[in-house]
Amino acid sequence: MTQRIGSAAGLRRIAALATAVLATTVLSAGCGTGDASESTGAAPSPSPDPKAALLAAVPDEKDPAFRFSTVEGADKFDGVVDPAAQGLELSMSEKSQDPEFTMGMTFRVIEEDIWVRVKITGMPGLQDMMKLPKRWMLLDRSKLDDASEVPVYQNADPANTxxxxRTAETVEDRGNGTYGGFADLTANADIRENFSTVDVAALGEAAKKVPFTAVVGPDGNLTSLTLDVPAAGKQKAMKLVAKYYDYGKAPKLTAPTGSQVQKAPASAYEMLNG
Known part of the structure; x- marks a missing residue:
């Protein structure tokens, strides 16, 4: 349920690469977040046009910086959006069980520029084995084999809520800032591409009426959107959840400077290109 903000599958591939690097080294040697709770206070009054009211609550380019998180099955992301800077920060992590370590990756995008920072914990020395600096690394998109593996800033609505x-024929105002409706995941190609964790084809007709619940805070800002995707074929029922919070409280995004940053070395491109 996201824009092109990066591929969780890509991170899993990179974590697998880290495992492979570790295994190779051993053989050769002989051996996120802030509080996402919804704001409290008086709830918005019922609207005569619930769909329009809900769409008006979705963040846009006029909003201050805010935090977001998304959950799509096993894939979890969190980050910051700063519309004024055309900025996006996206964090994700993947845990390896054998051997046990966690690879965290954070991308920062300011307009066309993009940086990445990698942090490997639980396995001392692995980050050095992979020759990955711990500072921000400025990336050259032209050196990436698949640009879809890294984020871009598209707009202030990273979860495409x-x-x-808009795919819902009608939206119901349930009171207390809560709205409900049915989304059509087959509405267009862009919508289908946004749901990489959902087998839309397997859902069949059910994909045209997927229930959703949205919550708008007393400040008039969207705080959450939850899709209840039914089971289909081998796919279990799942909830797709997007949360937007800390409007005006999240840090503004700026380009890393000085000793915080360096140009990405060849090892970074080897990692991302797999």
Whole structure:
């Protein structure tokens, strides 16, 4: 339920690469977040046009910086959006069980520029084995084999909640800032591409009426959108959840400077290109 903000599958591939690097080295040697709770206070009054009211609550380019998180099955992301800077920060992590270590990766995008920072914990020395600096690394997109593996800033709605809401024929105002409706995941190609964790084809007709619940805070800002995707074929029922919070409280995004940053070395491109 996201824009092109990066591939969790890509991170899993990179974590697998880290495992492979570790295994090779051993053989050769002989051996996120802030509080996502919804704001409290008086709830918005019922609207005569619930769909329009809900769409108006979706963040846009006029909003201050805010935090977000998304959960799509096993894939979890969190980050910051700063519309004024055309900035996006996206964090994700993947845990390896054998051997046990965690690879965390954070991308920062400011307009066309992109940086990545990698942090490997639980296995001392592995990050050095992979020759990955711990500072921000400035990436050259032209050196990436698949640009879809890294984020871009598209707009202030990273989970594409507005696109989902627009597919609903009607939206019900349930009171207390809560709205409900049915999304059509087959509405267009862009919508289908946004749901990489959902087998839309397997859902069949059910994909045209997927229930969703949205919550708008007393400040008029969207705080959450939850899709209840039914089971289909081998796919279990799942909830797809997007949360937007800390409007005006999240840090503004700026380009890393000085000793915080360096140009990405060849090892970074080897990692990302797999």
């Amino acid at each position: 507005a696109a989902v809401i």
